[in-house]
Structure formats: structure tokens, C-alpha cells
Amino acid sequence: xxxxxxxxxxxxxxxxxxxxxxxxxxTSINNLQWYxxxxxxxxxxxxxxxxxxxxxxxxxxxxxxxxxxxxSSLLITASRAADTASYxxxxxxxxxxxxxxxxxxxP
Amino acid sequence: xxxxxxxxxxLFRKEGQNVTLSCEQNLNHDAMYWYRQDPGQGLxxxxxxxxxxxxxxGDIAEGYSVSxxxxxxxxxxxxxxxxxxxxxxxxxxxxSGPNYxxxxxxxxxxxxx
Numbered sequence: 001x002x003x004x005x006x007x008x009x010x011x012x013x014x015x016x017x018x019x020x021x022x023x024x025x026x027t028s029i030n031n032l033q034w035y036x037x038x039x040x041x042x043x044x045x046x047x048x049x050x051x052x053x054x055x056x057x058x059x060x061x062x063x064x065x066x067x068x069x070x071x072s073s074l075l076i077t078a079s080r081a082a083d084t085a086s087y088x089x090x091x092x093x094x095x096x097x098x099x100x101x102x103x104x105x106x107p
Numbered sequence: 108x109x110x111x112x113x114x115x116x117x118l119f120r121k122e123g124q125n126v127t128l129s130c131e132q133n134l135n136h137d138a139m140y141w142y143r144q145d146p147g148q149g150l151x152x153x154x155x156x157x158x159x160x161x162x163x164x165g166d167i168a169e170g171y172s173v174s175x176x177x178x179x180x181x182x183x184x185x186x187x188x189x190x191x192x193x194x195x196x197x198x199x200x201x202x203s204g205p206n207y208x209x210x211x212x213x214x215x216x217x218x219x220x
Contacts, residue, residue: 042211
């Protein structure tokens with residue numbers, strides 16, 4: 001089974017609000033990656049955070065990593081309708097992905 | 108620009124027929140992967156290849172076959188033994204070494220008619 005598990009399964013918010021989704025994993029990692037998938041498209045790599053990093057930013061994205069809790073969070077600030085997508089996490093070379101978090105941003 | 112190309116985007120197959128999905132990358136990545144995604148579900152690993160002329164079964168390899176004769180190409184054949192082939196198929200590649208992410212193609216939607 002995959003290393004990373006996303007939570008919640010689904011999230012619905014209003015445009016302008018922040019969206020937070022979480023990823024838990026089972027064993028020690030070197031890095032954790034977040035991906036976005038728009039409906040009917042391939043996954044797009046958003047950000048990679050290394051095990052020695054606690055926080056990383058990219059535009060409106062903020063990723064945190066807590067290796068003691070084996071968890072990561074992805075925060076999307078000031079969400080837009082275009083952020084509507086599924087979001088997945090993956091670790092190292094695990095090759096496997098969970099079911100993702102389906103984010104809906106209502107205009 | 109470098110990338111990974113899947114073709115065709117849509118594919119229709121009659122029951123009992125084999126069909127081959129194409130995946131080509133010009134990123135010089137060593138590793139390539141095939142995934143299957145059913146509606147509202149996550150990705151399931153079908154096959155992967157870490158190097159040319161070598162590939163390994165993933166979690167749902169039954170009814171599928173692959174080849175890796177060239178670094179750039181990793182075609183997937185959906186055989187008639189695959190009982191429920193209608194799905195969205197994604198190909199990915201990855202650079203060797205730590206701290207690199209996966210690059211995905213845009214997918215092929217296969218429908219059995």
C-alpha cells in the first residue's frame with residue numbers, strides 16, 4: 001500500500017478562504033511531495049519538502065512537515081475557483097499515491 | 108521544452124481486443140511508470156521500469172504488459188485478459204536520485220465498447 005494518506009477525502013470552501021489538507025505517512029522519509037490533478041488531466045508536481053525542512057512556500061502554497069508526527073500539511077491561501085482539483089501526496093520513491101483530497105472552491 | 112507525451116488522448120476498444128497506449132518522454136529520466144485511475148479514485152500502480160530493458164510488476168499488473176526497449180518509451184498493452192479495462196491511464200517518469208518528483212503525462216482515457 002502507499003506510504004502517504006491524504007485527509008480529508010473532500011473539502012468544500014468559498015473563494016477567498018484558505019484550504020488546508022493533510023498527509024500522514026508511515027515510515028521515515030527523505031522527502032515528501034504534493035501534486036495537483038485537475039479533472040481528466042495528469043498530476044502536476046507542486047512542491048517537494050525535504051526531511052530536514054519544516055516549512056516551504058511557493059506562491060499561495062505553504063507546506064509544513066512534522067517528521068515527529070509523520071505528517072505534512074498543504075495550505076492554499078486566498079483560494080480561487082481554479083484551485084478546484086484533487087491533491088495528492090507522495091514520499092521519496094514510493095511510486096504509490098493515495099486517494100487524494102478533492103478540493104472544491106465555490107465562486 | 109521537455110515533457111512526457113501520452114497518446115492517444117481517447118481510445119475505444121472492442122471487447123476481446125488488445126490495445127497499446129503510448130508513453131514517450133524527452134526528459135532523459137531513467138524511471139517510468141504506468142498507473143490506472145478509476146472515477147473518483149486514486150492511482151494504482153500497474154508496471155514500472157527503473158532502467159532500459161527491465162521492468163517490474165506493480166500492484167495490478169494482471170491483464171497488462173509493457174516493454175522498455177528505449178529509455179524514452181514505455182508502451183502499455185491492455186490485453187483481452189484485463190476484465191475491466193475502461194479507465195484513465197497515466198504515465199509518469201522520474202529522474203534518478205533523491206529529492207526529485209514525478210512528471211506525469213496528460214493521460215489516455217480507454218473505453219471498452
